[in-house]
Amino acid sequence: MEYLTEHGPAPNSAGMEYLTEHGPAPNSAGMGYLIKDRKHEINLNMSCNMSLVTAFGFPYAKSISKQYRIIWSFFPPNLLAEALTLLAKATSTPQDLGISWSRRAKCTPNDDECVITIDDIYKWLVATFVVWFVLAIYFDNIIPNVSGVRKSVFYFLNPGYWLGRSGNKVKEGGICSCIGSVPPEEVISPDDEDVLEEENLVKQQTKDGVNDPNIAVQIRGLRKTYPGSTNIGCCKCKKNSPYQALRGLWVNFAKDQLFCLLGPNGAGKTTAINCLTGITPVTSGDALIYGLSVRSSIGMSKIRKLIGVCPQFDILWDALSGKEHLHLFASIKGLRPSSIKSVCEQVVCVCVFHFRHALLFTGVKMSNYLDISTTVKQNDSSDSAFLLDCSSEMQVTEKSLAEVRLTEAAKMRAGSYSGGMKRRLSVAIALIGDPKLVILDEPTTGMDPITRRHVWDIIENAKKGRAIVLTTHSMEEADILSDGIGIMAKGRLRCIGTSIRLKSRFGTGFIANVSFASSTNGQSTPNGGVVSTAHHEAVKQFFKHHLNVVPKEENKSFLTFVIPHDREVLLPNFFTELQERASEFGIADIQLGLTTLEEVFLNIAKQAELETATAEGRLVTLTLATSGTSTEIPVGARFVGIPGTESAENPRGNMVEVYWDQDESGTLCISGHSDETPVPPNIEPLASLAPATRRGILGRGGVARGIVLDPDQIIGSNSH
Numbered sequence: 001m002e003y004l005t006e007h008g009p010a011p012n013s014a015g016m017e018y019l020t021e022h023g024p025a026p027n028s029a030g031m032g033y034l035i036k037d038r039k040h041e042i043n044l045n046m047s048c049n050m051s052l053v054t055a056f057g058f059p060y061a062k063s064i065s066k067q068y069r070i071i072w073s074f075f076p077p078n079l080l081a082e083a084l085t086l087l088a089k090a091t092s093t094p095q096d097l098g099i100s101w102s103r104r105a106k107c108t109p110n111d112d113e114c115v116i117t118i119d120d121i122y123k124w125l126v127a128t129f130v131v132w133f134v135l136a137i138y139f140d141n142i143i144p145n146v147s148g149v150r151k152s153v154f155y156f157l158n159p160g161y162w163l164g165r166s167g168n169k170v171k172e173g174g175i176c177s178c179i180g181s182v183p184p185e186e187v188i189s190p191d192d193e194d195v196l197e198e199e200n201l202v203k204q205q206t207k208d209g210v211n212d213p214n215i216a217v218q219i220r221g222l223r224k225t226y227p228g229s230t231n232i233g234c235c236k237c238k239k240n241s242p243y244q245a246l247r248g249l250w251v252n253f254a255k256d257q258l259f260c261l262l263g264p265n266g267a268g269k270t271t272a273i274n275c276l277t278g279i280t281p282v283t284s285g286d287a288l289i290y291g292l293s294v295r296s297s298i299g300m301s302k303i304r305k306l307i308g309v310c311p312q313f314d315i316l317w318d319a320l321s322g323k324e325h326l327h328l329f330a331s332i333k334g335l336r337p338s339s340i341k342s343v344c345e346q347v348v349c350v351c352v353f354h355f356r357h358a359l360l361f362t363g364v365k366m367s368n369y370l371d372i373s374t375t376v377k378q379n380d381s382s383d384s385a386f387l388l389d390c391s392s393e394m395q396v397t398e399k400s401l402a403e404v405r406l407t408e409a410a411k412m413r414a415g416s417y418s419g420g421m422k423r424r425l426s427v428a429i430a431l432i433g434d435p436k437l438v439i440l441d442e443p444t445t446g447m448d449p450i451t452r453r454h455v456w457d458i459i460e461n462a463k464k465g466r467a468i469v470l471t472t473h474s475m476e477e478a479d480i481l482s483d484g485i486g487i488m489a490k491g492r493l494r495c496i497g498t499s500i501r502l503k504s505r506f507g508t509g510f511i512a513n514v515s516f517a518s519s520t521n522g523q524s525t526p527n528g529g530v531v532s533t534a535h536h537e538a539v540k541q542f543f544k545h546h547l548n549v550v551p552k553e554e555n556k557s558f559l560t561f562v563i564p565h566d567r568e569v570l571l572p573n574f575f576t577e578l579q580e581r582a583s584e585f586g587i588a589d590i591q592l593g594l595t596t597l598e599e600v601f602l603n604i605a606k607q608a609e610l611e612t613a614t615a616e617g618r619l620v621t622l623t624l625a626t627s628g629t630s631t632e633i634p635v636g637a638r639f640v641g642i643p644g645t646e647s648a649e650n651p652r653g654n655m656v657e658v659y660w661d662q663d664e665s666g667t668l669c670i671s672g673h674s675d676e677t678p679v680p681p682n683i684e685p686l687a688s689l690a691p692a693t694r695r696g697i698l699g700r701g702g703v704a705r706g707i708v709l710d711p712d713q714i715i716g717s718n719s720h
């Protein structure tokens with residue numbers, strides 16, 4: 001396809017990955033790789049050939065066996081080399097006649113051996129072209145694409161493949177790998193009451209066969225397990241165990257609303273979206289989009305008419321401009337030419353024209369590649385009509401480009417767009433054609449704050465008449481745009497509700513920010529630090545005395561307190577008094593707010609990580625800063641008794657409080673620990689832990705295991 005475009009190489013075929021009827025395009029990434037690395041492969045091929053020729057001699061000689069010559073001839077460059085040799089021999093002197101068409105089957109005069117003629121070479125070249133072309137299509141289909149999806153090895157025996165009907169099932173995992181057993185599905189009841197309520201509602205609706213007209217998407221116990229496999233490589237076998245990315249998702253997404261899916265990396269958000277868009281086959285459960293099941297291929301082909309997707313990674317063609325992209329997608333979506341204003345660039349038409357031809361030629365339906373192919377004129381076999389459509393005028397593209405502020409860059413090649421511009425173009429593509437469900441996977445990644453706010457406006461305006469599912473790592477974005485939020489972790493929905501509901505249920509409470517004035521009684525304080533410290537202490541005492549809270553953050557100009565929900569009743573009187581004594585405390589401003597969504601998110605993510613670590617019995621080594629003693633403790637343990645610190649005066653030994661944090665990948669790690677203090681009397685090790693962990697015996701590598709103490713007992717004993 002490389003020669004088809006005006007601007008350079010053909011669009012990266014990997015870009016079409018997610019657009020097939022049964023999932024991703026049959027390994028177009030593989031094709032892209034072949035195309036991109038063609039030069040490299042030819043060089044490799046040539047150098048291999050040269051090595052072989054050096055080792056065994058050029059095989060078109062009588063001394064070489066016929067079988068070897070046949071094998072050699074399957075590689076077209078070898079035939080070409082022989083053809084050039086024959087031509088050289090036929091024209092080596094001025095008297096030579098050369099090779100004419102009529103004499104093509106005859107041996108050339110200077111070719112003493114004559115094991116192959118130019119005519120044989122022509123035939124070989126035509127035959128090998130067909131063989132390699134068919135093999136390329138075959139391997140393209142059976143080698144897993146980036147989503148690990150492929151067709152069965154004998155897919156061509158299935159009539160559904162040729163007829164373009166259902167039954168053309170996809171498989172997962174590599175062709176040379178043995179698919180590992182899928183672990184049994186555990187039924188986990190949600191801990192959160194709202195999630196449980198939502199789950200029961202969906203289950204009830206499923207049982208009753210209720211089709212609520214206000215629901216756009218109903219996810220019914222969706223599960224996705226990526227199969228484990230054993231890849232037999234050149235030197236070793238690599239085993240991957242199956243991975244449960246989605247562990248039973250039950251949720252409704254309402255029409256005219258934006259539902260935001262949040263979750264740490266690897267929570268399963270993209271997997272859920274991929275299941276909805278048909279990129280990844282569902283392991284069990286189902287999802288209905290406007291009443292159509294994603295598990296049925298007929299349903300899926302109808303669903304594609306209703307959805308617009310902005311995938312996590314931009315699927316754009318470097319060689320096409322923004323305008324051409326929109327025009328291309330608008331044409332593929334079947335927008336009426338009369339609604340289109342700007343003149344279609346010839347390159348797009350040519351590209352679509354050839355792309356369509358290439359697909360027809362290979363027996364693959366265009367709709368297999370183009371997810372949004374809904375109204376592609378399948379019956380309109382006239383390509384000239386198609387070209388005519390392309391040359392019509394397009395209003396939609398210009399409007400969409402203006403919406404995402406790309407009008408000025410409309411004619412620039414997407415390859416030269418910045419990351420933010422590409423995301424904006426992807427958002428515009430997702431919204432083109434008035435889809436009833438828009439799925440936006442981290443749409444504002446890489447955008448500057450001004451553009452991001454602008455895109456938020458577009459998304460907000462797009463809510464009307466459709467459902468939007470948004471995944472994002474920006475809590476601000478979720479807070480501003482969402483009508484409903486679900487936080488996922490480890491493949492499960494952990495909480496669901498509006499932003500306010502989540503903050504009030506999962507946040508630690510209220511945040512009070514107290515800022516201090518830099519002057520007292522209108523005068524600059526020469527020794528501001530000293531006065532400020534006195535004010536700080538007074539305010540801290542005030543908070544401690546009335547609300548029993550200490551600052552979470554402090555610096556010279558402000559103090560931040562987190563006030564738990566249970567102190568809510570005390571707040572009106574407390575803040576009235578604080579306000580009255582503001583000048584006495586040197587307070588410039590007091591701000592009170594709910595905890596942030598970010599805090600809710602971090603709490604949920606931490607809890608999920610803790611659950612997993614506890615279930616897996618993961619251990620980490622705690623090295624005490626003071627004594628340098630190393631102790632193995634379970635991940636997430638808060639109070640730990642240090643083995644070996646027992647003495648006659650302190651028979652229960654010492655303990656520390658361990659502080660945990662999450663690293664970039666969300667894994668819990670030790671961020672520090674408190675000073676060693678004696679274990680209070682009557683404190684027992686946690687009963688739920690294995691005896692070894694409770695007793696503090698030697699663990700791996702001779703490192704002693706810490707004794708995990710019950711945090712409730714310790715906190716209780718401290719408060720007494």
Ligand SMILES: Nc1ncnc2c1ncn2[C@@H]1O[C@H](COP(=O)(O)OP(=O)(O)OP(=O)(O)O)[C@@H](O)[C@H]1O
Pocket residue numbers: 146147148226243244245263264265266267268269270271272312
């Ligand atoms: N093709 C695959 N084969 C095996 N495991 C996979 C595959 N795709 C995803 N996973 C695993 O499934 C889990 C969920 O991945 P997913 O991409 O859905 O997470 P996510 O919530 O979208 O994360 P992020 O916020 O980073 O995009 C991850 O642990 C990931 O490693």
